[in-house]
Amino acid sequence: MTKSSESPELVVVTGASTGMGAATARELARRGFHVLAGVRREADGKALLADGIEPVILDITNQSHIAALVARIDGDPRQRALRALVNNAGLPCAGPVEVVALDEWRRLFEVNVFGHVALTQALLPALVRSKGRIVNISSLNGKVSMAGYGAYASSKFALEAVSDALRNELAPHGVRVVVVEPGGVKTEMAGLGLTSLSRLSARMTPEQTTRYGALTQALPAHVAAFTEAGVTADIAARTIAKAATDRRPRTRYTIGAMTAFLIRAARFLPDRVLDRMTNSDLRKYYPAGSAVARPA
Known part of the structure; x- marks a missing residue:
């Protein structure tokens, strides 16, 4: 992907206030792009402000914010092309399918799916003109779902499906979808999901507590261990920037060796074998002495 130091092309990164989004904005700016970094608050934008990074207030569920971003790009004073859209914004969620409130499901999909679709639809004319690129940030949970992660995984499975459709629809028009x-x-995202989990546990009925009490107690430790074993946001950002800039990009990039292994395993292993693998890992974090139901 070409860029000029005199007139750097534009890249949009959503969810850039912290974590992977902020690191990706910095990495792409370092590579010579002018990054429109979507943030939710003015203070987040001030913390991110640097050469090549222009913070923009962007809630991807807010149509007026999206319209303002489109106007900013279409009215760019230097008539720079939009080279890539990195759909990174997202919400976490943990908890059993039965007890995650429907309003939480709707909010999760509003951000993790519909918000990305809305922004992509709005920016597609500019991306088609530039033969640009869309990079959708999914998750290991976009390919592998497990107990306690159903709502979040569902939203990421949906984003994977949207991406597959877009890739085929836009290929004839020169737009790559990765x-x-x-x-x-x-990053801080895991902690946000656990805050909602503690509220969910407090709302469970006695019957639900009997069914899922051990699971909900295990999830915080499981998330913490998985996060601690993960990569830094800066390392993740380098892969995202590669996906956005490779001349001949792959359709998918994974981040982390365990992620790559589990996604490959999910393609070939029978469902029940994969279930035993994921449940075995989760059971390590169950409270001592708790009864754990085995899958059929």
């Missing part, structure tokens, strides 16, 4: 699938990454 998926990045991170596993554990050392």
